[in-house]
Amino acid sequence: MAVRGISLTLHLLFLLRLLLLLPVITTQSQTILNITNRCPYTVWPAAFPVGGGRRLQPGKTWTLKVPYATRGGSVWARTGCSFDGKGHGSCQTGDCQGLLTCKGDGQPPYTSAQFSLNQYNNNSFFGISLYQGFNVPMEFLPMPVKGQGGPGCRKGPHCGANITSQCPSELKAPGGCNSACTVFQEQNNYMYCCERNCESNKYSAFFVRMCPEAISYSSDAATDTSFSCPFDTDYQVIFCPPVNLTSSPPSPPNSADLRPLRKGPSIGTSVSVAIAGAIGLIIVTFIFFIIRRRGTRRHHEMTDEEAEFDQLQGTPxxxxxxxxxxxxxxxxxxxxxxxxxxxxxxxxxxxxxxxxxxxxxxxxxxxxxxxxxxxxxxxxxxxxxxxxxxxxxxxxxxxxxYMPKGSLDRWIYGRHENSAPPLEWRVRCKIIADIAKGLSYLHEDCMKRIAHLDVKPQNILLDDDFNAKLSDFGLCKLIDRDMSQVVTRMRGTPGYLAPEWLTSQITEKADVYSFGVVVMEIVSGRKNLDTSLSEESIHLITLLEEKVKNNHLEDLIDKSSNDMQAHEQDVIQMMKLAMWCLQIDCKGRPKMSEVVKVLEGTMDAESNIDHNFVTTNEPNFGIAGNVNSSAPPVASDVSGPR
The missing domain is CATH 3.30.200.20 (Phosphorylase Kinase; domain 1)
Structure with missing residues (x-):
């Protein structure tokens, strides 16, 4: 209850600031608020204190008439609502005591369009507030002024970012994103927790960065984020506003200057010239038509693509x-x-x-x-x-x-581009573990399995502390939990491709093979394919086959690092884990969660493995079960456990 009371106090701060100077208004005129839902889902807009409440489906508009006697108020979108015939129910976000027509402010998180009307000085104020949290993107703009003359409007606030999809896990709430000020309190210093140094500052700044025109009680929000308009102004509130993009049609080509001949030597010549001119005109017209048609088609394709992104849910x-x-x-x-x-x-x-x-x-x-x-x-x-x-x-x-240390390849080979000393064994182990954890999450913790399909050092980025993160998901594929593999065209980078790519029937185990190659590159400090070496040493994985059969794995340890040489036995154990991942039969490779357990010391790597890691034939790669053609991912498919 204390949190609720403090939240209500914050909610009133913006209105109090606007209303202190306002007189009581007695006119019977009214201001119009056109409230439009452009979200791909239904919302239940709420208004306080002017009342009203309804179910607003996608593409529909609700016209709300606000009497000028209303000193101030707010409008917000409720989501995930269910009401009975008597107007009683509940909403996931912005719920106001379970009523369809609100008699009080909503419960966070929600985003509110707040306004105040002032007939006395012919000025009104309005703005968007994020300090209650975030529910849906919103735009609050003035409509054209009804009367003539008077000062113009400042363009209203636009918060088109889908903050909810990027909401930090600490602030997540059903259907929305909680305010950091609500989540992180410091006893009675509620306001100061957002204005001074405290845990919530980094989260409050998140709201400011995503929607700089909105009100947010963060130390970064130093500017005045209220807007003003002439008193006689109507407004529009748009939920999930579209991105304004402009596309110009292609310019037509310049036609040739077809000047008639002044005088022909004969009637036959004149007729020939006329026919040639007509043919030329037809050709130019035809070329113009083709160019224009291609341009129009390209324009429509780009417009369709942009609309495709507009309809995606859960996108950044x-x-x-x-x-x-x-x-x-x-x-x-x-x-x-x-x-x-x-x-x-x-x-x-x-x-x-x-x-x-x-x-x-x-x-x-x-x-x-x-x-x-x-x-x-x-x-x-x-x-x-x-x-x-x-x-x-x-x-x-x-x-x-931004990842300050760049990609992993700069640190394990190509030392001429980097003057820093070779990475220590401890750092290399940490990087390998980070890669394994990222892949384990993709393969096993999402709603659908995600196969990255392009695991290589160039796609592994490092921060200041050498924490490794997977990047570049342009080639990824989704695999249903009830499917054993997907059929897809060959993709990825030569040298990191699993043998089963010869069949184009792929599981997430293709990433496990690529991971094994990357581990070998990390511990040996060289590229998988290096044409600058002798012919028998060009291919690292072929060389690994030879060294393990001759019991000379120590020959592959990075010779530029004394620290690596000092940890010879540990490095060899890491190579054995890599060899388990490099099994030709994908069934013989471990799951990435098992790799993580080996790295954490809670289980041992499989020792009974085949020491052939490359193939030039098309053997049985252990493929069985249902096969599914892969389709582009859907946000709901990948938004599994975090």
């Missing part, structure tokens, strides 16, 4: 290209590049970010969609966090958390 924040261009200073600092594009460093508020920009329009559409839906819907300490994306015209960009 959507940015405009202009925002990301500014955040990266016109893509100035390139961090690296891969098969589908380049990665640039940027700054978004207080957050350093990495922005991956696809190089060619139309290329990697499936991969882009897979990554937005998959990594944007799951959260794990050993998976790189996706903050958001941009799908605007031909631009396709992904916004990740």
């Amino acid at each position: 924040m959507r940015f405009t290209f202009q925002q990301l261009e500014a955040a990266t200073e016109q893509f100035k600092d390139k961090l690296g590049e891969g098969g589908f594009g380049s990665v640039f460093e940027g700054q978004l508020g207080e957050e350093r970010i990495a922005v991956k920009r696809l190089d060619r329009a139309g290329q990697g559409k499936r991969e882009f969609l897979a990554e937005v839906q998959t990594i944007g819907s799951i959260h794990h300490i050993n998976l790189v966090r996706l903050f958001g994306f941009c799908a605007e015209k031909s631009h396709r960009l992904l916004v990740y958390e």
Whole structure:
């Protein structure tokens, strides 16, 4: 009850600030609020103190008439509601004592559009409040002024980010995202917990970064986030507002200048010229038609793609290209590049970010969609966090958390590019364990199994403390729990592909094989395929076959590190774990959860294994059971346990 009372106090602060100077208003006129639901699901908008309450289906609008005598009020979206014929029930978020028509404020979390009307000084105030938490994206904008003259409006607040999908686990609530101020109290210093240094500051800043125009009691929210309009103004409240994208149709080509001849030498010549001109005109018209048709088709394709992203649920924040261009200073600092594009460093508020920009329009559409839906819907300490994306015209960009140490390949080979000493054995063990935990989560803890299908050092990123995180989910596939494998085209990187790719019938065990290759690269400090070496040493896994059969595994230990040599027996045990993962028959490989247990010392690696790790034939790879064609991931499929 104490938390509820304090929350109510916070809820009133914004209105008190606006109402202290307002006189009592007696006019019988009214302000119109057009409340529109553009969410793909039903909401139950609530209004206080003007009353009203209804079920608002997608695409529908509710016109709320607010008397000018109403000094101030708020409107919010309730979700997950159920009411009986008498208007009694409950909602997951924004519930107001179980009533369809609210007689008081709702229970957090919810986002509220708050307003105050002032006839005396011909000015009204309005804004969006996030300090109660976040329920659905919202936009609160003024409609055109009814009368003539008077001051204009400040454009209203827009909070189009789906904060709920990116909500930190500590703040999660059914149907929404709780306010950090509510979750982290410091006894009686409730307000100060958000304004001074305390546990909630890092979470409060999360709200500010995602919706900077909204009111949030965070130490980062130093600016005034209330808006003003002339008294005689109507407003619109939009739940789940669409992203405003503009697409220009292709410009028509310049037609040739077909000037008639001034004088022909004969009637035959004139007729020939006329026929040639007509044919030329037909050709130019035909070319113009084809170009225009292709341009229109491409425009429709891009529009359809953008609409495809609009309809996705559980996806991360959507940015405009202009925002990301500014955040990266016109893509100035390139961090690296891969098969589908380049990665640039940027700054978004207080957050350093990495922005991956696809190089060619139309290329990697499936991969882009897979990554937005998959990594944007799951959260794990050993998976790189996706903050958001941009799908605007031909631009396709992904916004990740910034990983200061870069990719793993820079630290285990290519030492000429890095002056730091070789990694210690302890650090290499930690990196291997982090990779295993990330893969174990994908394979076993999500609603559907997720096969990454491109596990390699270039896709493993490191933070300042050498914590490793998997990245680049563009090639991932989902596997139903009742399916043993999926049929898919060959994908991934040569040298890391499991033998079963020859059959195109793939399970998550393909990642286990790739993991084994990466472990061998980490402990040996070299590339899996290195053409600079002698012919018999080019392929690391073939060399591993030879060394284990001759009992000379110590020859493969990274010779540039004395610390690695000092831990020879431990390194050899790690190689044996890698060999268990490199079994040609996928049934003989461990689950990644078993790999984690071996690394934690709670179980031993299998010793009765086959020491042949590569094949040039097409043997039986242990494939059996149901087969399913893989489809692009759906957010609900990957939003399993966190």
